[in-house]
Amino acid sequence: MRALTYHAPGDLRVETIEDPGIRAPTDAIVAIRLAAICGSDLHVWHGRERGLDAGTVMGHEFIGEVVEIGRGVSSIQVGARVVSPFTTSCGACYYCANNLPARCDKGQLFGWVERGAGLQGGQAELVRVPLADSTLVPVPDALADEAAILLGDVLSTGYHGAVMGGVGAGTVALVVGCGPVGLMAVLAARELGAARVFAVDAVPARLALARDMGAETLPLGSEAALDLLRNATQGRGADAVLEAVGSPEASRLAFDLVRPGGVIAAVGVHHESAFPFSPGQAYDKNLTYRIGRCPARHYMERLLPLAERRHAELRALFTHRVPLRDAPAAYRMFDTKADGCVKVALDPGS
Numbered sequence: 074m075r076a077l078t079y080h081a082p083g084d085l086r087v088e089t090i091e092d093p094g095i096r097a098p099t100d101a102i103v104a105i106r107l108a109a110i111c112g113s114d115l116h117v118w119h120g121r122e123r124g125l126d127a128g129t130v131m132g133h134e135f136i137g138e139v140v141e142i143g144r145g146v147s148s149i150q151v152g153a154r155v156v157s158p159f160t161t162s163c164g165a166c167y168y169c170a171n172n173l174p175a176r177c178d179k180g181q182l183f184g185w186v187e188r189g190a191g192l193q194g195g196q197a198e199l200v201r202v203p204l205a206d207s208t209l210v211p212v213p214d215a216l217a218d219e220a221a222i223l224l225g226d227v228l229s230t231g232y233h234g235a236v237m238g239g240v241g242a243g244t245v246a247l248v249v250g251c252g253p254v255g256l257m258a259v260l261a262a263r264e265l266g267a268a269r270v271f272a273v274d275a276v277p278a279r280l281a282l283a284r285d286m287g288a289e290t291l292p293l294g295s296e297a298a299l300d301l302l303r304n305a306t307q308g309r310g311a312d313a314v315l316e317a318v319g320s321p322e323a324s325r326l327a328f329d330l331v332r333p334g335g336v337i338a339a340v341g342v343h344h345e346s347a348f349p350f351s352p353g354q355a356y357d358k359n360l361t362y363r364i365g366r367c368p369a370r371h372y373m374e375r376l377l378p379l380a381e382r383r384h385a386e387l388r389a390l391f392t393h394r395v396p397l398r399d400a401p402a403a404y405r406m407f408d409t410k411a412d413g414c415v416k417v418a419l420d421p422g423s
Contacts, residue, residue, distance in 0.1 A: 075421065076130045076197030077400040082120030085131065085401045093193065093201035098145030101205035103155060107218045108196045108397070108419040109134035110407050111159075111226060112252055112319075113342050114184070118404055121344050124187045131400075132196030132419075133159035133183035136212065136222040140199075148206045155209040157202055158225045158369035159183055161192070164207030174370040179204065196400060198421045210373045213381065219418060220380050220387040223257070227416075228376055228387065229369040230340050231257025231317070235265050237338035237363040238313030242266040247302060247311035248288065249327050251279035253390050253416045254340060255317035256286060260386065262315070263287040264379060271302050271311065273326070278413045286386055302330060310335065317341050325349040331360065339364040390416045396423030 074092045077085055093102055111134050116122040136156045139149055149155065161181050162174035169177050181203065184194025193200065202208055212221045231254050240246050246262040248255050251274035262270045263286065272288035274280050280290040291298040302311060310332035316323050319341025327337045328350045337360065348355075355362065380387060392415045395403045403417045 074198040075397060077132065077397065077419075079117060079125050079129045079131055080127045083118065085118065085404060087398050087400055090128075090130070093199050095141060095143045096201065097203060098143040099204050099206065100143045101139050101146055101149055101202045101209065102141040103135070103137040103157070103200050103202055103209075104140045105135050105137040105195055105198055105200060105421045106154070107136050107222055108132050108421070109222055109391075110196075110404060110417045110419065112254065115404070115408055116342060116344070118408070126186045126189065129184065129186040129191070130193040130195075130197050130200075131184050132194035134222055134226050135183075135195030135200060136218050136225075137200070139209070142205065146205050149209050149211070154212045154214075156212050156221050156225050156373070157183070157195070157209055158229070158373060160369070161202065161204045161208045162370050163204050169207070172371045173368045175366040175368040196397065196419055198397070208370065213377070216377070216381055217384060217388060219391050220384040222418075223387050223390065224373045224376055224380055225369055226367070227253045227390070228257045228380065229372040230254050230367040231259075232261040232372055232376060233367040234258045234315040234317060234338045234340040235261035235313075237340075238315050238336045240265045240267050240313050243268045244312045245306055246270045247314045247330055248272040248283070249314060249316045249323050250274060250318035250341065251276065251283045252317060255315070256282055256390060256415075258315040258317055258340070259283050259286045259288045260383065269305060271305075273298075276410060279415060282389065282415065285389070299330065306332065309333070312336070313338065315340070319343045321345050321349040328354070328358075328360070331358070334359045336361040336363065340367060391418045392416060394418040394420055397421040398423075
């Protein structure tokens with residue numbers, strides 16, 4: 074099969090490799106209809122996350138059709154169109170039973186193989202899915218691939234951020250970063266009943282999408298724009314700040330704009346070694362700070378009705394759809410936000 078493989082930071086190659094096969098009775102093989110590039114894929118591409126074996130297939134966002142199942146698979150059938158979360162999960166361990174399948178005792182992250190152990194990714198023609206019954210989610214026929222694929226990561230992560238932030242009726246929420254996850258956090262905050270949702274970013278095209286999803290937008294670096302938030306809250310700041318970037322600058326901005334007693338919910342992937350505010354500053358602000366990997370499988374089925382209802386807005390995130398053979402160039406475009414790029418779909422069938 075053809076797949077996008079990692080070799081070194083900045084070195085991704087589309088190669089022909091061996092097809093995956095059933096290794097355990099609970100496995101399924103999925104033929105990819107559509108894969109997507111995630112912002113966290115760029116951490117590997119840039120070398121901010123290290124340890125990946127050369128030759129690892131990239132990617133953890135995919136939707137496809139089941140073409141083979143192990144003898145122990147019972148609820149997923151050959152021919153089913155399915156979407157996967159970015160990690161596998163058993164559905165039975167302590168963490169799965171307590172709504173945290175992202176920390177499943179048997180879970181693995183797609184697209185991470187280190188020292189020969191791990192799981193190949195979905196930016197390919199085929200992918201092996203362990204624990205298929207408890208990992209994969211069947212997709213309704215009427216839901217387009219571009220909307221359904223977001224359930225496995227981006228939509229669930231944005232929604233998780235809003236839930237962690239305690240967004241609800243009457244809340245004033247601020248989203249820091251209007252990439253795909255931040256845009257889904259805007260949508261989620263609206264769905265959860267926030268009275269006002271503000272969004273800050275430096276890219277005009279992304280701010281325009283945030284407005285389409287119900288946000289009042291604040292250009293990054295504009296003190297006058299940030300005054301709008303302060304004026305809207307009588308100078309207090311936001312009740313909940315949903316940080317969807319994963320940088321010290323984003324964390325500091327979130328801290329500066331959350332009200333005393335408010336919540337920062339961080340779903341951006343961080344690599345820095347320290348917070349940009351001190352424990353004493355957090356204490357003095359009575360800050361609640363929540364962070365962590367989204368338990369996507371926990372949210373996927375409950376978010377299906379939302380995806381069906383707002384499918385047009387979800388599909389609008391995909392500004393580009395390219396053949397798998399052009400994936401290395403697509404990574405560069407996604408990284409630099411060239412040509413108004415917000416999110417890229419990779420089509421193995423092109």
